[in-house]
Amino acid sequence: MNKPTLRTLIIEDSEDDALLLTRYLQQTYELIHVRVDSAEGLSRTLKQGEWDLVLSDHSMPGFDSFAALQIVQQSGRDLPFIIVSGAIGEDLAVAAIKAGAHDYLLKSNLKRLIPAIERELQAAQARRTHFQSEQRFRATFEQAAVGIAHVGLDGRWLRVNNKLCIITGYSEEELLTHDRPSITYPDDIPDELNSMQQLLAGDVPSSTKEMRYTRKDRSLVWVxxxxxxxRTSTGEPDYFIEVIEDITKRKEATERLRLFARIFDTINEGVVVTDASNNIMLVNPAFSVITGYSATEAIGKNPRILHSGLMDKAFYDKMWQSIKKTGRWQGEITDRRKNGESYVEWLSISTMKDERGEFSHHIAVVSDISERKAAEERMVYIAQHDFLTGLPNRMMLHDRLTQAIAHAEREQRKVAVMFLDLDRFKAINDTLGHLTGDKLLQVVADRINSVARTSDTVSRLGGDEFAIMLPYIENADDIAMIALKLLASIAGPCVIDDNEIEVTTSIGISVFPEDGVDSESLIAHADAAMYQAKGNGRNNYQFFTREMNRRTLERMLIKNKLSHALERNELFLLYQPQVDLKSGHIIGAEALVRWDNPLYGKVLPAQFIPIAEENGLIPPIGEWVLREACRQNQAWRKLGLMKITMAVNISSVQFRQKNLGEIIKAILSESGLTPSGLELEITESVVMQDAEAAILLLEDMKAMGLKLSVDDFGTGYSSLSYLKRFPIDKFKIDQSFVRDLTTDTDDAVIISTIISMAHSLKLKVIAEGVETAEQLAFLKQQGCDEIQGYYFSQPVSAEEFTKLLSSGSGLCKL
Structure with missing residues (x-):
């Protein structure tokens, strides 16, 4: 039977005693031993090998068992240490045991040696096993990837590992001075306490919770x-063992996944995920809303179920080439919904690759842009068409004309442009109102379209101006034929809101390439030709000539000069006397504006007033006329001359100014003229345009003390019911009736009627344009109150008028 090996270090100064001891041990063990008898020898031998046991004599020369025990202990080895001595007292033996010796016995009684050795070897093995277990636990505890802690029943930390310190941001020392609730997020403490009570009550063997800790830097960490x-051996609660895992990143990732899921389910864009074979794996609700296909209907299908048939094979080939080459594609595409309706979408496709770098999925994002496309098309339509008539506007005309010119140039053909302007449309608008005018424009647009060919472009340029672009023209006769048809079509009877309206148009024509090689010049030259048609009596057409272009340029120059006329003091007033027929004395004057330009000389009102109206210059010019007329009248009064009334014509533009009353008050205050010294002449058509509003404005002016007269009376469409409500002082008979009253009985009857009606309304009457004695005699016979005209005096300067007033000039008694 094999003996167990025993590696023994014997501390003995007596070789005989050592021999005796070894022989005794060899009876039981395969003995490996070394004898030493000094501290140096013991230290050296401990370092040289592994030992199972130390047997030491107690008393040796210069050395004893206490010193030997201390050396063994300092070596860090856990070796059984047994004292075998010839003589050791009880007190020393007890002291040795207290110092760390495991046993002692006498050399004279070795029977107890083997049992003592076996006992201590087993004890040493047990200690080593326990130590190794403790080391493994400590390594696990300290090196664990999760936090581990022992927590007392009072909640205080008893032991914590390094990972828990990292999780919480506290050092080990800091944690051991805290309790667990001090770092638990306040909202989670009740749940934590509840779990603790369940464990203490034995309701559950363990508990797992997700909760928050407050780190040292006050940030939150999810664990x-x-x-x-x-529990203790008696079953009493001892302490808690906690395993704490930092799940902050996992919680954040989970929250991101939840967010992505919510986004996936709630975004307005449709999302489609397909596999490598392009079969649909996943769709979101927006996809179903856009396409009409539910997720159940779409999953497993190929996206070809959405193809509208409107995109050709070349389109899809190019799309897939881009996807394979770059991994992505985006663009506009027309697909078809489940109900068969086609729609426009913005499609973005990207790809995903697997770990081998091969395409594994396609992700498509679909935006239904049908409404946006429709809105864009509507905006384009609005930008290119007139809102009132639906005709192409100036911008579209220019675009089409430019294209037609380019085509005609290649084909060596002609293109014509017709510029149409309705005759006397302003009078219709002022008399019957803008609503009636708008309806008339719509009727005219329809009539022009009825004559135009399918290849022509009919356009409304603004106001009462229309243009027609005629491609594929062979000669001037063809153009003239179309122009005649237009004149006839537009001039037909027109009844709007029970009003029968006579409407005609003037047409100007320009032709490519003779009259211009671009759209701007062709339209401008057609416009110039239209003005020539107006000048030739209206309701006709004219082809453009170079002379017309010269006059058009002249109009542009006049416009530019006129815009600076006020600041350069080029405007001045003439005054035409108004004479009382009973006394023959001058009782008033009409202020008439004139323009003296260094380049053009004295420009007649008929030349510059229409240009001023077209370019918004009437308000400043009109205000200047009022101010200068009032200033001059007050100057005459200061000279002690006869007090007369200054008549000033108010245009329709001025009459519609909201601050007209304030302007007049300021001018009267500035000049010092009393309100009764100013008479405002307002045309019949202006006051009838919005009669109710006109009554209110006229009443305000009357309340100021101004005199009011209706100019050009008899040329408009006055209602007697309104006339008697107007707070006016005078009718002014238009010179068109006075001119032929001695030869035209109708004019004479009209004048007689006007005078009679005015007097019945207790109004005065003044006739303008009186040039002959016969006209004067007739007017006086009919009871006309006042006259104005060349028979007495043409318009004169302020100096000349001063002389007339000073001399007391008047009409001779008939």
Whole structure:
């Protein structure tokens, strides 16, 4: 039978005693031993090998068992240390045991040696096993990837590992001075206490909770806390063991996934995920809303179920080439919904690759842009068409004309442009109102379209101006034929809101390439030709000539000069006397504006007033006329001359100014003229345009003390019911009736009627344009109150008028 090996270090100064001891041990063990008898020898031998046991004599020369025990202990080795001595007292033996010796016995009684050795070897093995277990636990505890802690029943930390310190941001020393609730997020403490009570009550063997800790830097960390209760051998609660895992990143990732899921389910764009074979794997609700296909209907299908048939094979080939080459594609595409309706979408496709770098999925994002496309098309339509008539506007005309010119140039053909302007449309608008005018424009647009060919472009340029672009023209006769048809079509009877309206148009024509090689010049030259047609009596057409272009340029120059006329003091007033027929004395004057330009000389009102109206210059010019007329009248009064009334014509533009009353008050205050010294002449058509509003404005002016007269009376469409409500002082008979009253009985009857009606309304009457004695005699016979005209005096300067007033000039008695 094999003996167990025993590696023994014997501390003995007596060789005989050592021999005796070894022979005794060899009876039981395969003995390996070394004898030493000094501290140096013991230290050296401990370092040289592994030992199972130390047997030491107590008393040796210069050395004893206490010193030997201390050396063994300092070596860090856990070796059984047994004292075998010839003589050791009880007190020394007890002291040795207290110092760390495991046993002692006498050399004279070795029977107890083997049992003592066996006992201490087993004890040493047990200690080593326990130590190794403790080391493994400590390594696990300290090196664990999760936090581990022992927590007392009072909640205080008893032991914590390094990972828990990292999770919480506290050092080990800091944690051991805290309790667990001090770092638990306040909202989570009740749940934590509840779990603790369940463990203490034995309701559950362990508990796992997700909760939050407050780190040292006050940030929050999510942890997964698993804890159990350790009990004593008697079953009493001892302490809690906690395993704490930092799940902050996992929680954030989970929250991101939840967010992505919510985004996936709630975004307005459709999302489609397909596999490598392009079969649909996943769709979101927006996809179903856009396409009409539910997720059940779409999953497993190929996206070809959405093809509208409107995109050709070349389109899809190019799309897939881009996807394969770059991994992505985006663009506009027309697909078809489940109900068969086609729609426009913005499609973005990207790809995903697997770990081998091969395409594994396609992700498509679909935006239904049908409404946006429709809105864009509507905006383009609005930008290119007139809102009132639906005709192409100036911008579209220019675009089409430019294209037609380019085509005609290649084909060596002609293109014509017709510029149409309705005759006397302003009078219709002022008399019957803008609503009636708009309806008339719509009727005219329809009539022009009825004559135009399908290849022509009919356009409304603004106001009462229309243009027609005629491609594929062979000769001037063809153009003239179309122009005649237009004149005839537009001039037909027109009844709007029970009003029968006579409407005609003037047409100007320009032709490519003779009259211009671009759209701007062709339209401008057609416009110039239209003005020539107006000048030739209206309701006709004219082809453009170079002379017309010269006059058009002249109009542009006049416009530019006129815009600076006021600041350069080029405007001045003439005054035409108004004479009382009973006394023959001058009782008033009409202020008439004139323009003296260094380049053009004295420009007649008929030349510059229409240009001023077209370019918004009437308000400043009109205000200047009022101011200068009032200033001059007050100047005459200061000279002690006869007090007369200054008549000033108010245009329709001025009459519609909201601050007209304030302007007049300011001018009267500035000049010092009393309100009764100013008479405002307002045309019949202006006051009838919005009669109710006109009455209110006229009443305000009358309340100021101004005199009011209706100019050009008899040329408009006055209602007697309104006339008697107008707070006016005078009718002014238009010179068109006075001119032929001695030869035209109708004019004479009209004048007689006007005078009679005015007097019945207790109004005065003044006739303008009186040039002959016969006209004067007739007017006086009919009871006309006042006259104005060349028979007495043409318009004169302020100096000349001063002389007339000073001399007391008047009409001779008939």
């Amino acid at each position: 997964n806390l698993t804890w159990s209760l350790t």
